[in-house]
Every structure is written in C-alpha cells, then in structure tokens.
Amino acid sequence: MTGVNRRDFIKTGAAGLAAATVASVAPPTSASQTTNYPAIDVAALDTLEPGAEVAFEYPDASAPSVLLRLREAVPGGVGPGKDIVAYSLLCTHKGCSVNFLSERQMLVCPCHWSSFDPAKKGRLIIGQASQSLPMIELEVRGGMVRAVGMDGLIYGRHTNIL
Amino acid sequence: MSNAPLPPPNAEVVETVCQFCIVGCGYRVYKWPVGKDGGPGPDQNAIGADLREQQGPEGDWxxxxxxxVVKDKAGAFNVAIVPDKSCSVNSGLASVRGGGLAQTLYSPDRGTKARLGMPQLREGDGFADAEWDETVDLGARVIKAVIDRWGPDAVGMKFFDHxxxxxxxxxxxxxxxFFFEGVGTRTASIHNRPAYNSEVHAAGDAGLAPLTNAYIDAQLADTILIVGANxxxxxxxxxxxxxxxxxxxxxxxxxRSTFPGEPAAPGRMIIMDPRRTISVATAEAAAGKENVLHLQIEPGTDIAVMNAIARTVLERRWHDVAFIKERAEWQTFEAYQRSSLGSDRDAATVVTEAAALADILEADIYKAAEWIAKPKSGGVRRRTLFHYEKGLIWGVKNYENIASIVDLGLLTGNVGKPGTGISRLGGHQEAYVRPPYPGGRxxxxxxxxxxxxxAKVFWVGGCNPVLTTLRAEAVEANLIERGAPVSKAIAETVGKPIGERVAAIVEALKAGGMFILAQDLYMTATARHAHMVLPAAQWGEMNLTSINGERRLRLYPRFMDPPGEAEPDWAIMGKFARRLNQLYQDDNNPLMANKFLDFDWRGDEDVFIDARYSYKGDGNDPMEGYAGITYGLLRDLGNNGIQTPVRLxxxxxxxxxxxxxxxxxxxPSGKARFIPAPRPWPGYAAAVERQRKTYRFWINNGRVNHIWQTSYHHRHIDFYRERYPVPMLEMHPDDAEELGIAPGDVLQVSNDMGSVEAMAYPTDSVKRNHAFMLFGQPRGAxxxxxxxxxxxxxxxPYYKGAxxxxxxxxxxPAEFEMASFLxxxxxE
Known part of the structure; x- marks a missing residue:
C-alpha cells in the first residue's frame, strides 16, 4: 500500500546479524562506581564446571549473590567461554531471594514470580520488578574469578555500598 | 543506575493512583528540589526507612x-513514585508498569522529551508550531462551516472514554x-472501537453493571472463573x-470470620484461555495443579463451553432455584433453557459437542460445572466469582458471548453476595460520566x-486508531487519501485571511477531503496524518478523578506542570466551545450559540462537580452515582477513596x-433477566470464516505486562522498549521449527486485510496453529x-478473530539483542 508511512520497518538480514555480536552489547565502560567496590575472590576458574552455581555475598555480607556458569557466551560474561556471570539474588520487586532454574537457565522469584534472564544482563523476562537484577562485574585474575563491581542497585538499598 | 536519591523529610508528598490499568494501585509521589536529597537515616528521609542497613523483603525501597528528574515551570525537581502500603488495592505492591511511573513524566533530558508542548499546524509533509488562539480559531471555523453545510453528523470523533x-x-x-450537547453528532466512537457503545450490552440488558464485585470478593470466593483474560x-x-x-x-x-459455620477451603480457579499464560502457571504454583483448571479452548468456542457448563449445572440441579424465582424474570429463564442451553437435546450430547468444538476434555466441562456450582458439604451453595475480559468481549459474537457468562452467573445465583460477582476484569480505569449519546443502538x-x-471532520483524542482499530491499514489509507486535499488547501492559503483559508478547506471537503484533528501527548501514528495537533496534559499535570475495577473513586492530584503550552483535554474542549459560541453569536444564530454555553469552567474541580451532578444528580440510581463528592472529600479519603455508587x-x-x-x-421490574441466545454456539461470521479457511494461523492478540496500550509512553523508556522493541508473536515451537523460524527472527504476518512484522517468540504457551501477537504497537499493528x-x-468487532x-x-537484528526469549x- 503506497503512502502508508507509519511503519518503521525492522532492518533484517546479514547487516543486522553481523552487528548482533556480543561485543556490540557489552556494557559501556561502567556506569557503576567501580573504584568504591571491594574486589572479592569468588571461585577458582578451574572449579567452575558448566552449570556451576556458587553462592556468595557481594559487596558485603548482607548482599546474597550467585555466580553462574551458563551454557554459552553472554553479554557481560567472563572466562574463556564468556559464560560466567554473577547477580544479586534479591528480587528487585519486593526483595525475596530468587532461585536459579538450571534446566531453564532462568532466575525466578518465588514471591510474585518475577523472572530474570542471566544471559541478558539480568533483564526482566516477565513479572513485576521495575528494574533488571543487578549484575556483578567479574574479572579473571590469576585463575580466580573475582567480583569487582556492580551494575544496578541492589534491592533495599539507596546505594550499593552502605 | 546504581543508586537512587532519597526524598528529604520535608519533601512534598502526594497520594495518587497509577495511571495505567483498571486495578488502580495506590502510589505516593515525593517531590523535592534537585540538590536537596535526604539521607539514609530514618529521620533523614521522607519514607522513614533506615537505609543504613539492608532492607528485608517487603521493605521500603x-x-x-x-x-x-522532571522539568517543571519552576525548574528541575526530583520525583520518586513508590507503591502505597496503606492502599487496600495493592497493599504496597507495584506492578512492572507502576514501578516505572516516574519515567513517564516529562523531561527534556529523557525519552519523554518527545511530548508535544505546542499546538501544531500542518505545513507540507510536516508541522509548524502555532499559537493556541489561531489554532482554535481555524479549527472552530472549519467545524462551524461543516455543521452548517452538512449537519452535525459530519463531525466525526474517536476519543478516549476511560x-x-x-x-x-x-x-x-x-x-x-462538546460533541453530544454542543455539536450534537452521532458520528462518535470510543478509543478502541468503531462506535460509541457499551462493550457489554448483554450485561446491561440483564440488569447488571460491568463491575459488580469488590476486590475482597476474590479473597472470599470458593471458585474464581476467569474467561478470556490474563x-x-x-x-x-x-x-x-x-x-x-x-x-x-x-x-x-x-x-471463616466472614462466613461463620460455612465450609471453607483455599480457593480454586478455572481459567478459560487458548493460551497457557503465566496466570495459569502462577495460579498452579499458589493453589497446586489439582486446584486449577485450564480450559485451553479453540478460538471463539468459549460461548459453547459456557453453555455446556450451564446445561450440566441445570441437569444436576445445582442451579439456584430460590434466586431465579425471587430475583430473576422466570420467563427469561425458560427461554434461556430452550435456546442457549439446547434443552430439546440430550445434555450429554451438548457437552460432547462443546468439548469437540473447543478441543477440550468432556471431563473438564463436568469438572468446571462442579467447581462452579456443586454445593459444599451440608448443602451450602458455593460462592463463585465470574470474571471476563477482552477474550470474551472481543470474541466471536459479542452480545451472545457476554450473555453466556452473565446467564451462567445468574443461573448459579452468584451476584450481590460476598465472594461472588459477575464482572469484567477491565482493561483501563473508568470514568462513566458523559451526556447521553445522541444516536441509537x-x-x-x-x-x-x-x-x-x-465525516468531513475527524477529531481523534487520546487514542491511536491507526494502530488499534480493525482493518487498520484501510483506515490509515483513508486518512491519507482524504487528508491530502485539505493539506493542499492549507498549504495554498498560508498567510491569507482566515476566511479564505476556511473557504479553501471547505472546497477540499466538498471534493471528498476530511479535516483531521489529533489531541494527544505525543505525535502518534494517527496524529502524523492530522492537519491540527493539540498538545494535551497528562496524569500528574492536572487533577483528575477515576474509578477502578471495584468502582473505587479517588482523586489523582496534579503535582507538576504540563510541558510547554499543553493543556488538560477539558480545557482544550472549553477553548473550542467558547470560540464556537462566539462564532455563532456573530452569525446571529443563538440556537447554536447556546449549545456551546457554560464551557467556562474555572478549574478541574468545576468540571468534576458539573460532571458528577449533571450525570446522575444526587439521586438513588442503583447502578452509579457520586452524590456529595468533592475534591476535598476525596483528598481526605486518600488512596482508599470511596466505592461508587455513592449516596447521601x-x-x-x-x-x-x-x-x-x-x-x-x-x-424496569427490578429483576435480573436471562439473555437467551438463539443457539448454544453462533459460529463464525462469513468474513471471519473466509480467513479461517484461507490462512493457517489464528492470530490472537492482546497486551503483555510490560507495555501499556500502544506503548505511547513505554516506547520512550529503555527498560520497556528493550524488552519488546517490536511486537512479539508467540507461536508453537514445532510450528516455528517447521517454518525454519528461530527466536527473535523477524516475521511477516499477512492476510487479505494487511501485512505486519513481528518478532518470533516460540513458546508452548500456544497450541499448534495458534499465535499470539502484542497488539497495537507503533512498529506492527x-x-x-x-x-x-x-x-x-x-x-x-471480533478483534481476536484474525x-x-x-x-x-x-x-x-541487533536491536533485539537484549530482548529475552526465555x-x-x-x-518453578
């Protein structure tokens, strides 16, 4: 139909696909206050089998968190396979602790069922939270996976470092 | 963002209600100057939270x-909008939409900078800023010329009614x-549909209102039936x-405390929906699978299933004879049995046919009948709450669809008692006040x-039919075609005296043109085709009052200024009415001039009082009324408001x-009426049946939790837009595999009405050959x-029937990269 001008058509095909690399959606060199964050060893890289799930606290003892080794390279992932990520476990809806459904590779809150995608920087899949699950910035140094910062505000805080 | 500023103890605090869905959750707005943040100690911030420590679940956050940060006439302010724990509707819960209310507020530094701040007049392919006075003068003169030459019905409108x-x-x-008393047009329609009408005429004819129950009834019911809703x-x-x-x-x-001595158990839920939605999954998680019945029906067959359930109830003598005898017109009950329930045929056959048609188990129809109506121990009647929404309303045959659930509710006596009700779930909130529609039915x-x-004039207010109406491509093509001669007339008379401009426009209208006005927050897909665009104020920029799905009336106060010269819709209508009044006076036509009298309200409360009194007076209408309500009273009542009808x-x-x-x-008799349908199932209309036979996929469509309506706000906010950059289309994984479709692929969806693009979202939520598409989106309607x-x-319309x-x-494409396909x- 000629003259119909409202549709901003979706660009598809090779050009779009080529642009869709993990690098293109990697975090802009950090909105978080990396300098204020502690660096904490979470796990030795060689202990993290595929499917690994490691509970820890970050940036302090009252902030339950989880490190996950996913099945594929993801935005913000570290390690040789870019498949290691970590998140705050406190749901950004009402602060209950989310569970990792390993078969589905999703984080789900048992209180009001908000769910988050660990392969998309903690984006809300469906549910009632008003922001993504805060992602913990990781680095690999000397064979250790270390937590070094955060992107996103932890539930129940006005600033991540109390 | 890794922090959020805290309101200081002296921040301005306003209680208000969410602008989005029918539920109308209570929120608190905190407003304070930039640079005057509060601190983490409980006496250092207005929310009274001790944020020196980690908050526990359900804490203040x-x-x-x-x-x-918002832009006000007085400068930049911080605004925080948080769910209100003291509101009985939501008890401190936010939804994904309400949790982002602050992001919808105007700021020149965020996506909402796209708000309209000045009236716009067409100039070639685009628009130019204009002054209110010249805009209103031109628009009013064109409207007058159209009324005078073609009569009031030549002024068409499609406006919000919510x-x-x-x-x-x-x-x-x-x-x-303005339109009904002033212009006097019948060419009127409501935001989402082609006419000015009730969506639930059958409920009205039965003597019911759309919203009969209180939300607490959902806590008290033995069974909740939900049809066509998520x-x-x-x-x-x-x-x-x-x-x-x-x-x-x-x-x-x-x-137990409400119904002493009555058997009590956790509630059960029946959901009739062609999709296995998250509502089904979460109901099962809460109640156990054994207490949730999902009737995953084929499209348009809900009415047959409802009538088969009703027939079963009748057959087992679980109907409420006392209620029907005392509270309903008995002869309508008899007619209902004969026609809707097919009482000339064997009950088992009716159930078998409905189950086959709907592709569900016969046993599930019997189970539904039991859960709805089988008496509890001791012969106590079950309390069942009946809810329905667009899946039924916009279904195969609107009138008979609504009749089927209303009749089932009446048959089992489930209205007017705690734990019962026969109600819409609702989409948007309501505000029922309008003078009567001058047309018929x-x-x-x-x-x-x-x-x-x-229609020589088409005025679109607060809605976007190019994205949401039926056969939308043709509607848009018509706006383009009929708008073109008027655009040309406007272009050719730039700088000429107003009389010449109006005369040129009228000539264009005579030649088949249409003068299009749009009144909205943003330059919408529909507004882009207008000749005149009027900037409206939004929620929070004016005082407004509304009711929610349990008729809870509350005040939503103004807490900031509109951008630029945007005005509340009521004030815009007042400007046009006053100008038309003057133009008709100048024309020595007092009859018409008087129709546009008394539009000079001094403020929003004037309009409210005018509305609530003129609409129902202070009488005793059993269905609706607002006697004695003022802004002052509503302010005192806060976020719990008062449930209508309100009587003195x-x-x-x-x-x-x-x-x-x-x-x-x-x-008139005060008794409810069963609404008999000619047969248990009406079948598909010819145009629909033609599509059904020609194309493979049923394209169901509706909302998702992130996105409100046409995404008019949410497309400007990263958090929401990244989730659904374009409309997603759910389809069965086996169908996707067969067609070589992977998650996130771009789809072309086409039929004899049009063609749209969508984002593939394979999921077993839908059956094979079914699909579900997010409706009404700017990049795929x-x-x-x-x-x-x-x-x-x-x-x-049968909006769901494509x-x-x-x-x-x-x-x-790269832009879908942060959209999840889980x-x-x-x-669980």
Whole structure:
C-alpha cells in the first residue's frame, strides 16, 4: 500500500546479524562506581564446571549473590567461554531471594514470580520488578574469578555500598 | 543506575493512583528540589526507612526506575513514585508498569522529551508550531462551516472514554458535552472501537453493571472463573494481592470470620484461555495443579463451553432455584433453557459437542460445572466469582458471548453476595460520566462513516486508531487519501485571511477531503496524518478523578506542570466551545450559540462537580452515582477513596462495596433477566470464516505486562522498549521449527486485510496453529490483520478473530539483542 508511512520497518538480514555480536552489547565502560567496590575472590576458574552455581555475598555480607556458569557466551560474561556471570539474588520487586532454574537457565522469584534472564544482563523476562537484577562485574585474575563491581542497585538499598 | 536519591523529610508528598490499568494501585509521589536529597537515616528521609542497613523483603525501597528528574515551570525537581502500603488495592505492591511511573513524566533530558508542548499546524509533509488562539480559531471555523453545510453528523470523533491517565471524570465530561450537547453528532466512537457503545450490552440488558464485585470478593470466593483474560499480566495486583491469597490459603481466616459455620477451603480457579499464560502457571504454583483448571479452548468456542457448563449445572440441579424465582424474570429463564442451553437435546450430547468444538476434555466441562456450582458439604451453595475480559468481549459474537457468562452467573445465583460477582476484569480505569449519546443502538460505525466520506471532520483524542482499530491499514489509507486535499488547501492559503483559508478547506471537503484533528501527548501514528495537533496534559499535570475495577473513586492530584503550552483535554474542549459560541453569536444564530454555553469552567474541580451532578444528580440510581463528592472529600479519603455508587444518607456520602446486595437489578421490574441466545454456539461470521479457511494461523492478540496500550509512553523508556522493541508473536515451537523460524527472527504476518512484522517468540504457551501477537504497537499493528466484521447487534468487532500466514522475513537484528526469549509462563 503506497503512502502508508507509519511503519518503521525492522532492518533484517546479514547487516543486522553481523552487528548482533556480543561485543556490540557489552556494557559501556561502567556506569557503576567501580573504584568504591571491594574486589572479592569468588571461585577458582578451574572449579567452575558448566552449570556451576556458587553462592556468595557481594559487596558485603548482607548482599546474597550467585555466580553462574551458563551454557554459552553472554553479554557481560567472563572466562574463556564468556559464560560466567554473577547477580544479586534479591528480587528487585519486593526483595525475596530468587532461585536459579538450571534446566531453564532462568532466575525466578518465588514471591510474585518475577523472572530474570542471566544471559541478558539480568533483564526482566516477565513479572513485576521495575528494574533488571543487578549484575556483578567479574574479572579473571590469576585463575580466580573475582567480583569487582556492580551494575544496578541492589534491592533495599539507596546505594550499593552502605 | 546504581543508586537512587532519597526524598528529604520535608519533601512534598502526594497520594495518587497509577495511571495505567483498571486495578488502580495506590502510589505516593515525593517531590523535592534537585540538590536537596535526604539521607539514609530514618529521620533523614521522607519514607522513614533506615537505609543504613539492608532492607528485608517487603521493605521500603525506591528502585532507580521509581525515581526521575522532571522539568517543571519552576525548574528541575526530583520525583520518586513508590507503591502505597496503606492502599487496600495493592497493599504496597507495584506492578512492572507502576514501578516505572516516574519515567513517564516529562523531561527534556529523557525519552519523554518527545511530548508535544505546542499546538501544531500542518505545513507540507510536516508541522509548524502555532499559537493556541489561531489554532482554535481555524479549527472552530472549519467545524462551524461543516455543521452548517452538512449537519452535525459530519463531525466525526474517536476519543478516549476511560479513567486513569489521559481520561477521568473531568476530561470525559468536557469531551462528551462538546460533541453530544454542543455539536450534537452521532458520528462518535470510543478509543478502541468503531462506535460509541457499551462493550457489554448483554450485561446491561440483564440488569447488571460491568463491575459488580469488590476486590475482597476474590479473597472470599470458593471458585474464581476467569474467561478470556490474563490477570497476572494485565490486572496484576488484583491477581497478586487478592486472588493469589485465596488460592494459597492465606485468606482462610478471613473466609471463616466472614462466613461463620460455612465450609471453607483455599480457593480454586478455572481459567478459560487458548493460551497457557503465566496466570495459569502462577495460579498452579499458589493453589497446586489439582486446584486449577485450564480450559485451553479453540478460538471463539468459549460461548459453547459456557453453555455446556450451564446445561450440566441445570441437569444436576445445582442451579439456584430460590434466586431465579425471587430475583430473576422466570420467563427469561425458560427461554434461556430452550435456546442457549439446547434443552430439546440430550445434555450429554451438548457437552460432547462443546468439548469437540473447543478441543477440550468432556471431563473438564463436568469438572468446571462442579467447581462452579456443586454445593459444599451440608448443602451450602458455593460462592463463585465470574470474571471476563477482552477474550470474551472481543470474541466471536459479542452480545451472545457476554450473555453466556452473565446467564451462567445468574443461573448459579452468584451476584450481590460476598465472594461472588459477575464482572469484567477491565482493561483501563473508568470514568462513566458523559451526556447521553445522541444516536441509537446499534451505534453508528464511525470507521465506515469516515471511509465513505460522510465525516468531513475527524477529531481523534487520546487514542491511536491507526494502530488499534480493525482493518487498520484501510483506515490509515483513508486518512491519507482524504487528508491530502485539505493539506493542499492549507498549504495554498498560508498567510491569507482566515476566511479564505476556511473557504479553501471547505472546497477540499466538498471534493471528498476530511479535516483531521489529533489531541494527544505525543505525535502518534494517527496524529502524523492530522492537519491540527493539540498538545494535551497528562496524569500528574492536572487533577483528575477515576474509578477502578471495584468502582473505587479517588482523586489523582496534579503535582507538576504540563510541558510547554499543553493543556488538560477539558480545557482544550472549553477553548473550542467558547470560540464556537462566539462564532455563532456573530452569525446571529443563538440556537447554536447556546449549545456551546457554560464551557467556562474555572478549574478541574468545576468540571468534576458539573460532571458528577449533571450525570446522575444526587439521586438513588442503583447502578452509579457520586452524590456529595468533592475534591476535598476525596483528598481526605486518600488512596482508599470511596466505592461508587455513592449516596447521601443523612447528608453524608456513603459508598457501595458491592452492587445488588439488595437484590434489585437495573431493569424496569427490578429483576435480573436471562439473555437467551438463539443457539448454544453462533459460529463464525462469513468474513471471519473466509480467513479461517484461507490462512493457517489464528492470530490472537492482546497486551503483555510490560507495555501499556500502544506503548505511547513505554516506547520512550529503555527498560520497556528493550524488552519488546517490536511486537512479539508467540507461536508453537514445532510450528516455528517447521517454518525454519528461530527466536527473535523477524516475521511477516499477512492476510487479505494487511501485512505486519513481528518478532518470533516460540513458546508452548500456544497450541499448534495458534499465535499470539502484542497488539497495537507503533512498529506492527495487529489490527492490520483484523476483518471489518462487527457484531451487528452491538457494533463490537471480533478483534481476536484474525487468521493469517506467517513467514520468516529475516534473522534476528541487533536491536533485539537484549530482548529475552526465555519462557514467559514458567515460574518453578
């Protein structure tokens, strides 16, 4: 139909696909206050089998968190396979602790069922939270996976470092 | 964002209600100057929280999306909008939409900078800023010329008719008065449909109102039936704060104390929906699978299933004989049995046929009948709450569809008692005040009138039909075609005296043109085709009043200025009415001039008082009324407001928790009426059947929890836009595999009505050969695929009834990269 001008058509095909690399959606060199964050060893890289799930606290003892080794390279992932990520476990809806459904590779809150995608920087899949699950910035140094910062505000805080 | 500023103890605090869905959750708005933040100590911030320590679950917390810096006439302010724990509707719960309310506020530094701040007049392919006075003068003169030459019906309109953001008593009343009392046009239509009509005429004819129950009834019911709705996503905190506590047993104590001596158990839920939605999954998580019945029906067959359930109830003698005898017109009950329930045939056959048609188990129809109506131990009647929404309303035959659930509710006596009700779940909030529509019933189809050239003026307010109406491509093509000669006339008379400009426009109208006005917050897809665009104020920029899904009336106060010269809709209507009054006076036509008198309200409360008094007076209408309500009273009542109808008892306004507790219904006899349908199932209309036979996929469509309506706000906010950059289309994984479609691929969805693009979202939520598409989006309007068939009795479309072919158009583009494709209906 000629003259119909409202549709901003979706660009598809090779050009779009080529642009869709993990690098293109990697975090802009950090909105978080990396300098204020502690660096904490979470796990030795060689202990993290595929499917690994490691509970820890970050940036302090009252902030339950989880490190996950996913099945594929993801935005913000570290390690040789870019498949290691970590998140705050406190749901950004009402602060209950989310569970990792390993078969589905999703984080789900048992209180009001908000769910988050660990392969998309903690984006809300469906549910009632008003922001993504805060992602913990990781680095690999000397064979250790270390937590070094955060992107996103932890539930129940006005600033991540109390 | 890794922090959120705290409001200081002296921050301005306003109680208000969410602008989005029907539920109307309470929120608190904190406003304070930039640079004057509060601190983490409980006496250092206005929320009274001790944020020196980690908050526990359900604590006081401001998420980054609950905060924004906004631009006011006096400068930049911080605003934080947080859910209100003291509001009985949501008890401190936010939804994904309400949690981002702050992001919808105007700022020149965020996406909402796209708000309209000045009137716009067409200039070639674009627009130029204009002054209000010249804009109103030109528009009013064109409208007058059209009324004088072609009569009032040549002025067509499609306007919001709702509460919440962009609506409310104030704006609805002013718009209604302008078009119905002023212009006197019948060529009127409501935001989402081609006519000015009820979506539930059958409920009205039965003597019921659309919203009969209180939300607490969902905590008290033995069984909740939900037909054609997905409340976790679209009536969120009614579901989470009232239905879930029933399903998981949390409301047992309330049941026992409310109904002493009556058997009490955690509630059961029946959901009739062609999709296995997250509402089904979460209901199962709360109640246990054994207490949730999902009837995953084929499209348009809900009515047959409902009638088969009713026939079973009757056969087993579980119907409420006392209620029917005392509260209903008996002869309508007899007619209902003969026609809707097919009582000339064997009951088992009716069930077998319905099960086959709907592709569900016969046993599930019997189970539904038991859960709805089989008496509890001791012969105590079950309390069942009946809810329905767009899946039924916009179904195969609007009038008979609504009749089927209303009749089933009446058959089992489930209205006017705690724990019962027969109600819409609702989409948007409501504000029912309008002068009566001057046309008859069925109402005139405005889309048709515009297509045939009978509408010379088409004024679109607070809605976007190019994205949401049926057969939307044709509607848009018509706007372009009929708008063009008027655009040309405007271009050729730039700088000429106003009389010459109007004369040129009228010549263009004579030649088949149409003068298009759009009144909105943003330059929408429809507004882009207008000749005149009027900037409207939004929620928070004016005082407005609305009711929610349990008729809870509250004040939504103004707490900031509109951008630029944007004005509340009621004030815009006032400007046009006053100008028309003057033009008719100048023309020595007092008859017409007087129709536009009394539009000079001094403020929004004037409009409210005018509306609520003119609409129902201070009388005793059993269905609706607002006697004695003022802004002052509503301010005192805060976020719990008062439930309508409100009547004066000893001069004190008294609300109504649930309707029909006195057993009197809205019919001349005061008794409810069964609405017999000619047959248990009406079948598909010809235009629909043609599509069904030609194309493979049923394209169901509706909302998702992230996105409100056409995404007019949410497309400007990263958090929401990244989730659904374009409309997603759910399809079965086996169908996707067969067609070589991967998650995130771009799809082309086409049929004889049009063609749209969508983002592939394979999921077993839908059956094979079914699909579900997010409706009404700027980059893909499901309405393009819908036929122009309407129920001839009500002029309500079968919006859910489109069939189309789906093909893969291309691979997932980079802009979908942060959209998740994990299941939307898995919670454990």
């Amino acid at each position: 401001i998420s980054p999306n609950m905060h924004a 509460g919440g953001g962009g609506g409310g008593f104030e704006n609805n009343w002013a718009v209604g008065r 409340p976790y996503e679209t009536q969120t905190n009614y579901f989470l704060n009232h239905m879930i506590p029933n399903l998981n047993g949390d409301s047992l104590d309330l049941k 069925p109402a005139l189809n405005v889309d048709e009138a515009a297509r045939r050239g009978e 008892v000893n001069r004190v306004p008294v609300g109504t928790v649930r309707l029909f507790e006195d057993g009197r219904f809205g019919t 499901a309405g393009d695929l819908v036929t122009d068939h309407v129920d001839p009795k009500t002029t309500i 069939w189309a072919d789906i093909r893969r158009k291309g691979a997932k 299941p939307r209906n898995v919670v």
